[in-house]
Each structure stands twice: as C-alpha cells, then as structure tokens.
Amino acid sequence: MSRASAHALGAPLVTIIGDGQLARMMHQAGIELGLTTRVLAGAADSSTAQVTPDVVLGDYTNRDHVEEVSRGSDAVTFDHEHVPNEFLEALIAEGINVQPQPKALVNAQDKLVMRKRMREIGAPVPPFMEITSMDEIREFFDITGGNVCLKTRRGGYDGKGVWFPATADDAAELVADLLEQGLPLMAEKKVQLVRELSAMVARTPSGEVRTWPVVESVQEDGICVEAVAPAPDTSASILTAAEELARVVVSELEVTGVLAVELFETVDEAGQPEIIVNELAMRPHNTGHWTQDGCVTSQFEQHLRAVLDRPLGDTSPIGPTTVMANVLGADNDPNMAMRRRMDEVWRRYPNAKIHMYGKEWRPRRKMGHVNMVRTEGQSVDELRTAAREAANYLVTAQWTDGYTG
Amino acid sequence: MSRASAHALGAPLVTIIGDGQLARMMHQAGIELGLTTRVLAGAADSSTAQVTPDVVLGDYTNRDHVEEVSRGSDAVTFDHEHVPNEFLEALIAEGINVQPQPKALVNAQDKLVMRKRMREIGAPVPPFMEITSMDEIREFFDITGGNVCLKTRRGGYDGKGVWFPATADDAAELVADLLEQGLPLMAEKKVQLVRELSAMVARTPSGEVRTWPVVESVQEDGICVEAVAPAPDTSASILTAAEELARVVVSELEVTGVLAVELFETVDEAGQPEIIVNELAMRPHNTGHWTQDGCVTSQFEQHLRAVLDRPLGDTSPIGPTTVMANVLGADNDPNMAMRRRMDEVWRRYPNAKIHMYGKEWRPRRKMGHVNMVRTEGQSVDELRTAAREAANYLVTAQWTDGYTG
Numbered sequence A, B: 001m002s003r004a005s006a007h008a009l010g011a012p013l014v015t016i017i018g019d020g021q022l023a024r025m026m027h028q029a030g031i032e033l034g035l036t037t038r039v040l041a042g043a044a045d046s047s048t049a050q051v052t053p054d055v056v057l058g059d060y061t062n063r064d065h066v067e068e069v070s071r072g073s074d075a076v077t078f079d080h081e082h083v084p085n086e087f088l089e090a091l092i093a094e095g096i097n098v099q100p101q102p103k104a105l106v107n108a109q110d111k112l113v114m115r116k117r118m119r120e121i122g123a124p125v126p127p128f129m130e131i132t133s134m135d136e137i138r139e140f141f142d143i144t145g146g147n148v149c150l151k152t153r154r155g156g157y158d159g160k161g162v163w164f165p166a167t168a169d170d171a172a173e174l175v176a177d178l179l180e181q182g183l184p185l186m187a188e189k190k191v192q193l194v195r196e197l198s199a200m201v202a203r204t205p206s207g208e209v210r211t212w213p214v215v216e217s218v219q220e221d222g223i224c225v226e227a228v229a230p231a232p233d234t235s236a237s238i239l240t241a242a243e244e245l246a247r248v249v250v251s252e253l254e255v256t257g258v259l260a261v262e263l264f265e266t267v268d269e270a271g272q273p274e275i276i277v278n279e280l281a282m283r284p285h286n287t288g289h290w291t292q293d294g295c296v297t298s299q300f301e302q303h304l305r306a307v308l309d310r311p312l313g314d315t316s317p318i319g320p321t322t323v324m325a326n327v328l329g330a331d332n333d334p335n336m337a338m339r340r341r342m343d344e345v346w347r348r349y350p351n352a353k354i355h356m357y358g359k360e361w362r363p364r365r366k367m368g369h370v371n372m373v374r375t376e377g378q379s380v381d382e383l384r385t386a387a388r389e390a391a392n393y394l395v396t397a398q399w400t401d402g403y404t405g
Ligand SMILES: Nc1ncnc2c1ncn2[C@@H]1O[C@H](COP(=O)(O)OP(=O)(O)OP(=O)(O)O)[C@@H](O)[C@H]1O
Pocket: A126, A149, A156, A157, A158, A159, A160, A161, A162, A188, A189, A190, A191, A192, A193, A196, A219, A222, A262, A278, A279
C-alpha cells in the first residue's frame, strides 16, 4: 500500500527499510541532495511517515513487502538491523543493490559471529565463548574468575539481553532459563570500564573510507544519554587507535554506509588505557547525531552518499567540541505542552539545536536529542551541563540547577 | 485535493503557500523541530511536493484554495509574495494566524509603497517618484540629470521590470508603452553601485529580533549568483549601519518571520560609502541560503520559529566566511547526469554542501545552490572561486580553470 508521490525526474531513489528516527533524519538529509527516499513503514503515523511522501506501509518481516518496496531503487538500506538476511540475499539475487550487504550485516546482528570475526582480523575483544549449556557457563565463570557478562547473541538493545550473574549458580540458572526460551547465548569477560567510546566511519562499495572524530558516549541503564565529540581528556594514541580500528573493521568486513564501532575503554595489565570492541552498528547511530550540527557532513548525508557509492563528504568538526544529549521520556509526561518546553529551552539556550522525532511520550523512549557546539569561553563541562539541562527540561519541564530565567 | 497524511499528535502546523525551493527548505528545517508543514502546491511534482507528505494541490490566486489549506494551521506563511492581500485579510478576519501580515507584506509587493514607507521611517532610499504620465518621466529625467531607473511597482523579479532609459524620449516612449499595458510605474534615481549587500533579520510577532551577519550579494543579469558572508572588505560602520537598518525596518514595519533588506552600497557626495534600501523580501531569501551551513540557526528554521512566535535561535556564524553560489541552469543541459556532476564536485571539493531543488533544467533557472565554509589557510577569494567552480560544474559539467582531477 503506497501513497501517491511524485519524484524529481532522474533523482536517485534510496529505499529505507524502517520508519524510526534514523530513517526520518536520512530523509531530511536526502532532501538537499535532490534524491528520493522511499520508506517501508509499519504505521502511517510513524516517525518517518510523518515527514516524507513516499511511504509504503508494510512489514519488514514479510518477504513480499520487502521486495515490493525495494524494486526500482538505486539502493536499499536500513534504519535497523532486523531484516532477515535471507530476504536480502533474495533481493541481491534479483539484482537489487542492497547496502550494507548481509555478509557485513551479520556482524551487527549476531554478537558471537562478530566477536569471532574481530578475533580473525586482529581487532581487540574480551575473552568470549559460545554458551550452549550450564556446564559451559560454569567453565567460563571459572576461567574469568567470576567476571562474566552473559549476552543473547541476537536481538539485544539498550542493555536488554545483557546480564552480570554474581555466582556460578546464578549464571547456570540464568543460562538454563534463557536456553529454554530458545535464545542463543554467548558470554564474555566482564571488563573494567573506564568509559565507552564510539568510532564512526563511512565506506562506499568502491572502498572510499572517511572517519569522524571519536566520541565518548555516556550510558545510563544501558541507554545512551550523551555523546561528546571529540572524546574529552583522551590520549592522542587512544583516539588514533580507535579511528584506525574503525578503518580496519569497515574495510575488512566490507561494510558500506555508516558503521559505528562501539568501544570500551579499559586499562590493560600495565595500567595503560586500552580499547576493546563491544558492538557494531551498520547505519547512522545515536553516537553520531552530533555530526548534524557539529560536522561539515552529517552521518545521515554520508550514509546516503555511501550506499549510493558516491564520493564521501568532509568529516571535519565545525566547533571545538559538540555535545549531543538524548531526550529520553521521563517517568511521567509533564503537564506542559512539548512546544512550550522547547520554547523554554530555546529561551535559555539560543544555540541549542533541538531535534524531535515526532514520537509520543513513553518512559525512557528516545523522543529526540539536543546538539550544542561549544562557544568561546565555555568549558567542555559547562557545555555538557547545558546540553543535559536542555534535554532534561524537554522531558521534565524542570531545570535541575534551579534556573528560573 | 489533499493526500492522506498523518501528523504527530499536538505538533504545531505551519501552512506554507507556495511549492518552490523555499517551501522545500522550510519543510526540511521543520522536520527536526517536530512540527508539521502543509503546502499549497501548484503541481504534484513541484519542488516541495516531492519531499513532503501534506500537499494540498491548488492555486494561490483562488480564494477557496487558500482558505481551505489554511484552516486549522497554527500559522500561515509564504514562499513568495504573490498571494492577494484581500485573501489574507479574509483569513485574518476568520481568526487565522497569518505571518507576515498584509500590512507588512505590501512593502514587499509594491515598490512605491515601500519607498514611501522607508522615507517615513527615515531609511535611506534614492530620490523617487510615482510615474503616471510621459510628462512625469520627462520631469524626473530632468531632475536626476538623466540618471533614471524606471520600475514596475509590482511583479518584478530577477531584473525583469527594471529599465535604464538613455534619453528623455526613450523614457517617455517606454512609459507610454508600459502604462498602456496597465502597469503601474515608479522611477528612482540611478545610483552608482559599488556593490549590493543584504541585511537579513528575523522578528517574532512578540517583537524579538535577531539579525544575521550582513552579506555581499553578486548579481549577474539581474539574478543573484553569489552571496558572501560576512560581506568582505567592508567597513565596520557600513556593516553596523546595515544591520541596524534591518532592525529598524523589521520593527517599524512589524514584519514577522525572515526579512531580507536588499541594499545598494554607493558613495555619498563626500566620497564615503553609503547604503540605500533597494528592495524588501519577507520570507527566506536567496542571500540567506548560506545560513544553512554557515550559521547556528538557518533562515529556514528561524522563519518557522518566528511565524509561530517562538524564541529565535542564535545567528552566530560557524566559520570565518561562508560563500553561497547559485546553481543556475546553463544555456544547454550537458550530456552528463546531474548525479555524476554532483559526484565530480564532491570529489574535488569534499566540503561543498550541495543543495538541489528537484527542478528540471531551464536556462538561468535556479536549480540549487552550493555552500562552502572557509577552511584554514584558504583566502576569501579562493573560497569564492571554489564555490563558483562547484556551482558552475553542476550546470556545465566543465571546470573553467582547466582542472582535470
Ligand atoms: N564485557 C562487558 N564488560 C562490562 N560491561 C559490559 C560488557 N558488555 C556490556 N557491558 C555493559 O552493558 C551495556 C550494554 O551492552 P551491549 O552494548 O552489548 O548491549 P546492547 O543492549 O546490545 O547495546 P546497544 O543498545 O548498544 O545495542 C554496555 O553499555 C556496558 O555498559
């Protein structure tokens, strides 16, 4: 079911499977490129469908829908990693240009496959093991001295699907339970997190690669709440290593489009900072939203250019530091219209770039984000506080610092 | 006739009368503000209709169409100045929020009305006179010593509707001819142009005002080809005077939304630089496109915020200089797909921000623009050359400087 829509003659057509904020922001970026985006959306009022004319309503788990929406596209891409790879293989067999391709995507879908691949290419990962029985988790518990992080191989997000069992018995019981639910599992060593970093990079099918400055990402309860670019107080060697690692991963795995390499910063046995790959995302990523207002080329524009195999844009930062703070639904939706909350934020911070996703309130839901570029005389900490205050006000209608105008 | 569309609950709705690139870029800017834009479009494949879901097909010279599209909006605004003011008065009588209002708009529609108003508020304009007869133009020719610029009061654009008759007889003949066609006329003194400047400003109905840095705009054959921000090699006093003038005009005329004050820079009798108002535009303007990539808040976002009476955004520039070069249809459309031309430009200039409007080629047609922010070590002249080369390549598929990659 498709709404009527008129395209510019000869404009490249990119089909995006998915209707969330990422597709929404890709459409926004595509407008100035003069290209057409078509989306496969689950609902007519979804985040993307609200703002774009070429909406095909359907279900990405339905092979016919995926095929129908993809035909005639110059490239097919995604705002999530959940389209079954068999569908994508079928599209490719039909001659449709799918980017990134399933052979790369599997590394963003299956944590065990990804870690094996990382080991192959020499990228740092914690010790890990596939877990198919209670015995295996007991064994892994012993090997790691009880420092176990248990994960579902697939389908985890925002910290769901990750556990840190305290005892071998707890671990075994948990594994029994999860296996019974039919969830394939893996375990890895729990590392001492100093913090989380994200190395973003884009690559075209022809092999052009461009990285963005490495970001520090702050998580709360498994959800990204803040990203600071470039990662503050970070040694040049770590920044270079992270960027280089992203280059290696994107090239070795032949990822196309934008890749986020989520990293843990930890300390090695000699007490030196060290980075470890945690997760890969093959699409624009929350830790790259800052590029919209903080870089010459945003991740959304770059993704579209990359999947169409067109030259990539300059990724230079625009200001000395940019902070992105997520607008996460509060426990209660305050009794003040969102429009008024935005106004209060703009009044206090005329340089706050508010990005809303057109989503209804739900606790902890990603409803938008705020980008702020550091201004003269402002410290990084002041910038971070400002961005957090802004994002927080948008969901609570309150300033945590007592500001009264 | 309206296409089905689903809006975010409670999102402010801005109706834009018009379907050109300005409405297209307003829609793009509105996406991140979480608001809904609805357009009255003349064609289903017009520049704006290609990229936005809420399209009402209709005619802005039809009162019913204008009323239909406007009902239920939080604000009604425009991408051109041609909606009959009686329609807007009728909307206002119905309680619909029209911004800017007809009392301000008339100054962007009628050059004589505008000049009279400028004189009233003490803004500098050249000597001028309404022309209703051959005798009057002969008189004005004498007064100005033959330095006459004859203009149609309404409907001129891109240099159409402007003449410089060489002799009193030529002038009289031209006037006779134009009056016979029913065109109301005015004449003003032809000034010695040093160059053209543009002072952009935004104002809310509540009276908040923010200016952008003053721009030099370069015209060729009456069409804007380039804008440089801030205006290079300009005395601080001229820049301040121009910005101050924009503040006065926007406030005195109670303009809402974005106002462009097109200025002539000339020299006074003492040989000092002087500015004179040439024209007013009450909407985002070609000389403000650079703000998309060169300012914290673009003119498109600002216009939407202003017409909704919401706090205005920071207008600080992002880089030391930003140049906008228009992509104007060449005499012939080169035999290379636009997509490939863009790719060549990106390959040469990875920091070129290309904005395309989804328009088919026509000679001299505004098909897009290129923004470039000055990078370290680059001179303003180098930046201007680069932006011009980029824009020119997009319509000719040729580098004028012999670049071969
Ligand atoms: N090996 C580990 N050692 C220590 N902490 C870990 C480890 N693995 C995960 N974590 C913690 O759990 C959080 C969620 O883990 P992970 O990113 O793997 O899960 P996810 O839900 O799939 O994430 P995402 O939302 O990024 O998709 C991490 O942000 C980190 O704080």
